[in-house]
Amino acid sequence: MTTELRVLESAEWDEWYGMLELAFGGVPEAPEERALWQELTEYDRSIGVWDGERCVGSAGAFSFRLSVPGGAVVPAAGVTMVGVAATHRRRGILTSMMRRQLDDVRAGGEPLAVLTASEPAIYGRFGYGVATYTARATIDTNRVRLTVPDGTDGVTLRQADLTKSAAACEAVYARRVAGRPGMLARRPGWEKVPLLDPESQRGGASPRLCVLAERDGEVVGYARYAIKSEWSHAGAEGVVLVKDLEALDPAAEGALWRFLCSIDLTSTVRIHSRPVDDAWQHLVSDVRRCEPTLRDALHLRLVEVGAALEARTYQAPVDVVLEVSDAFCPWNEGRWRLTGDAKGAICTRTDEAADLSLSVRELGAAYLGGNSLVSLAAAGRVRELRGGALVEASVAFGSPVAPWLPHGF
Incomplete structure (x- = not known):
């Protein structure tokens, strides 16, 4: 079968959302709940995959502003309404929607993408790390x-x-x-x-x-x-x-x-x-x-590593070179030098030797201060390449209060 991925039209919403309800168990939502999500849907940020006249995949995004360490509120794409019809699984539909979505988020200038996961195991391969717990x-x-x-x-x-x-x-x-x-x-x-x-x-x-x-x-x-x-x-x-x-x-x-x-x-x-x-x-x-x-709550992805790391502040002075791997968004691959403190930060590409090596998923997990780089290193997810760099960066990335998502989306 051939499928088509396209931006959602308002007249297609019922079919699109009905597919999502079916993918999540087939129990129709209450009319007032359905009406609110239709009101909040951003059509230009919602995509569907169609097999003929039938919707078989959905994904959307909300234009959020997310608080980060230091008190700034940063533009972030709130990934939502992701589903694939049971009849069309394992055909690359989810991957195609994630690819299109992250490309669009980057083009729109948002340095972060966030989501809540119905199944936490799904999104790590797309670069999302668990950033907050509830x-x-x-x-x-x-x-x-x-x-x-x-x-x-x-x-x-x-x-x-x-x-x-x-x-x-x-x-x-x-x-x-x-x-x-x-x-x-x-x-x-x-x-x-x-x-x-x-x-x-x-x-x-x-x-x-x-x-x-x-x-x-x-x-x-x-x-x-x-x-x-x-x-x-x-x-x-x-x-x-x-x-x-x-x-x-x-x-x-x-x-x-x-x-x-x-x-x-x-x-x-x-x-x-x-x-x-x-x-x-x-x-x-x-x-x-x-x-x-x-329980895990907010999953976070750095869409633009440099801009994202500059958007927050750091609770201790830090000067570290990060070797970042990101197979799904290769524009983030390479070495980034982060210098910052409680007043601000600069993060630019560099040819200097790396101090820490990690994937963008681990950066997402540590970004809001809810997971320490030291604990991620203990799990083998972060490698220290310069003695002392791990503790220095871990302290700097921390937050005096635990990050928290107040409600889902």
């Missing part, structure tokens, strides 16, 4: 107590309408973006994503709720959550499902966690996605009773 936990509030920061009692909490409070919550979120690598500066329309709450995905829980943390009339934090009522012969055993939480200071954050852990008729707080260094771990009396687990 923490999940289940807090047994019958046995775990919280010790909150000084000033928490000066924060007032107010139950708020989910939609009417959205603007105030977005203002808090926007102030948080620069302080943690991996967060997305939300463009217009994306404020609707955290509000998406189709009944079909609640699993018997309540509609999404919102509580605002305020001080002197100013909103300084918020939590969105749902409650799943459960009962046993012993009484109420409800579950609080934390959807998202942001706060501008420790007292506001402490007030929100204390509220979530003390809601009547509940005995468990379930955390779905939080930073791996999140404050709640230091507020609880027994982290073991919270059963924390880790």
Whole structure:
């Protein structure tokens, strides 16, 4: 069979997205969910592979700005909606879409591409490395107590309408973006994503709720959550499902966690996605009773090595020559000299002897500071060619706070 790869037309969206739904199990999404993703689709950045009139492959990209170490927000292609029909696997369709997409990203001047993976094993061969992780936990509030920061009692909490409070919550979120690598500066329309709450995905829980943390009339934090009522012969055993939480200071954050852990008729707080260094771990009396687990989140690829490494800052002075391998995007191959510190960086091609050797995948894994070059070297993924260069670069690439992706796309 012959197939054609082309840019998506608006009239083709239903067929294109329907193929994606089928590739992900065939369960149709709720109408409101489907409508939001259609609204957010960037047609000029979406491609499909067609076999006659049938769509057999899809891939898209969103025009994001991603926070990086140092506080800058950097243009990044948010790779999304990737799928191949089960009838057309192992024919090079995915590779052809990844090839076209990365060529387009480079032509558009974006130094980074990012994605979340349904299957993490897929994207390493295209140069993506796991750059952030997310923490999940289940807090047994019958046995775990919280010790909150000084000033928490000066924060007032107010139950708020989910939609009417959205603007105030977005203002808090926007102030948080620069302080943690991996967060997305939300463009217009994306404020609707955290509000998406189709009944079909609640699993018997309540509609999404919102509580605002305020001080002197100013909103300084918020939590969105749902409650799943459960009962046993012993009484109420409800579950609080934390959807998202942001706060501008420790007292506001402490007030929100204390509220979530003390809601009547509940005995468990379930955390779905939080930073791996999140404050709640230091507020609880027994982290073991919270059963924390880790999962990969954001996968990142340097599309233009020089521009990407110059876009962030470094927490210690660094002067290192990197020998980079990148078979899928050969324009990145070769030696790059990176010099930088907390004020900025320069990264240019060089003929000097290499200090470290690694692939673009490892650069992606280390780029936001979530993985150390030392740990990657221990796995044989980075080679030190000059004594001392590995520790020097590893410290410089680090981040004082763990990178974190607040929501999927």
